[in-house]
Amino acid sequence: MSRKYVFNATGGPEVLECIDTAVPAPSAGEVRISVKAIGLNRAEVMYRTGHYVIDPVFPAQLGYEAAGIIDAIGPGVSGLRVGDAVSVIPGFAFTDYGMYGELVNAPARAVVRHPETISFEKAAASWMMFTTAYGALIEYGALSAGETVLIRAASSSVGLAAIQIANMVGARPIAITRGQAKRQGLLDAGASAVLCTDDKNIAADVERLTAGKGARIVFDPVGGPGAADLIRSLHHGGIFFQYGALDHSDIPVPVFDLLGKHLTIRGYELFEITTDDEKLARAKTFIIDGIASGKLDARIDQVFDFDDMAAAHAHLESNSQIGKIVVRV
Structure with missing residues (x-):
């Protein structure tokens, strides 16, 4: 038994x-x-x-x-x-x-x-953490060196995985968290900067940190009203990945950003990767290599x-x- x-x-x-x-x-x-x-x-x-x-x-x-x-x-x-x-x-x-x-x-x-x-x-x-982050950032997002990704709920296991994967490919991870308590922990975990949703000026902060360019990817498990500022933070051709619903309310989409910047807003879940043998094989290779090298x-x-x-x-x-x-x- x-x-x-x-x-x-x-x-x-x-x-x-x-x-x-x-x-x-x-x-x-x-x-x-x-x-x-x-x-x-x-x-x-x-x-x-x-x-x-x-x-x-x-x-x-x-x-x-x-x-x-x-x-x-x-x-x-x-x-x-x-x-x-x-x-x-x-x-x-x-x-x-x-x-x-x-x-x-x-x-x-x-x-x-x-x-x-x-x-x-x-x-x-x-x-769970590395495959979830890999799927959005690498398999679908094709994140590359020099690009910026905004990672909401960054102190979660998946958020920390996304920080490591971004650093592994030479991208810039900006951590998004609710308050100041976890700021130093996120910097220690590899975030290039930490922004707090309590400050309510995320879009302006991202513009400042990226010299006006904005982020190419947002990786968000929360959603709700706060997603609008993150969508505004994307640059032309940017992608917003919603991979959870910690806030069950609908996401307000700033329509002129959506149209003018040709943004992509999509739902994403881990099973898009783990139920597809070819995608899963690529994820296994990427993650095993990252673990073996110590980068993950x-x-x-x-x-x-x-x-x-x-x-x-x-x-x-x-x-x-x-x-x-x-x-x-």
Whole structure:
């Protein structure tokens, strides 16, 4: 028997239940993993509270990211072996797989051997954040040296990943955060500048920092009224990526900026990358190379024990962290 977390009603962290379950042998195209660490994600909080893109099916499992050791291989799997140290990349629905367990099955296409130089905790923290940022900034945005990207909610794990990826390709990451408390932490994380939405003059600040040129990409998981100033900060041909909805209200679009600058405003989600084998292969190469070179390094805010999953979720919801929250199994 193996322990895993499920929930049978939406609500706060207290709805999480740790149960004993038998984990079957992996089916075709699957591997079974003895989990050593789990990376937590905002999507899991949204799913647990009933505010995600899909509704939970009870008893509901959850968990997109894990790292561990393969202990069994299903039919038709190639390129992976029993004993491999691997990470799981989010590329499936919670209704199909969940990583909050001591022993889990995962689709082999979403499993990658991670560099031996990193710990299981770092491996479990890496793939959601770096793949999400890679997809918008590199796969679709083609961010290049000398260009400016505005990164909202920059102290989140994905925001920190975007800062590192921008620096990796020689671009200029400007971090956007709510107040002054995280300014130094973001500068230490590699942001070239930090702007606060509390100041309410983002567009003017970006114009000043870029000598009037503006940014080419905005990477925003928040949305809401504050997105308008970020859209105004884009230069001609700029792209606004909305990859979350922390503010559920609609985005006001400044129409003359949209028309006059020929802007692109698009929704973006991780699964555009992780459900496409060719795009996922490019992401794996980029991220593994970045980790191996040390240019990409997942920042971990805090590590919790498996028995303290509810406390880990509560910390995630506090919004006080800078970086990734990891659960050690």
